[in-house]
Amino acid sequence: MKTYLKTANTVLIVDEYPLFRKSLKSLLGKVSGYEVIDEAESGSEGFKKAIKHKPDLIIMDISLPDMSGIHFINRLKDSKINSRIIIVSLHSDAVYISEAFKYGVSGYFSKLSDLGLLVNDLKVSKRVQGHGRQYYLSGSHFRPSV
Secondary structure (H helix, E strand, O other): OOOOOOOOEEEEEEOOOHHHHHHHHHHHOOOOOEEEEEEEOOHHHHHHHHHHHOOOEEEEOOEOOOOEHHHHHHHHHHOOOOOEEEEEEOOOOHHHHHHHHHOOOOEEEEOOOOHHHHHHHHHHHHHHOOOOOOEEEEOOEEEEOO
16 A cells, blocks of 8 residues: 655635636645645535545635535534634625634635735745644735734
């Protein structure tokens, strides 16, 4: 049996909009150290794929067609899936953001901002991964907290 050295963080994208998923997948394809392994358009589909793949990172919307992002996160925790989660959403209200961090997300990013900023922040977060850092919304994207 061959053993392979893992060279990339695996990513699952969960968002109801195909164009958004495709754009994000394309951008992440240009980032060394990240590999999009699958995508899903609903919470239930995303949950099944998270169980199947156990990705290192899940990038998802907080509003999914069949469940809230918070419900999705709770189901993952109950299933002992330890993926980092980054929310990418149109909702930039402090209530959504604080609720997401309360449930342990690693970042919150606005869909109204440049997705290139998300990619740049992922490069930084990869370098500090494992140091227990949290991220917060700063303007339109997340930054490491002090």
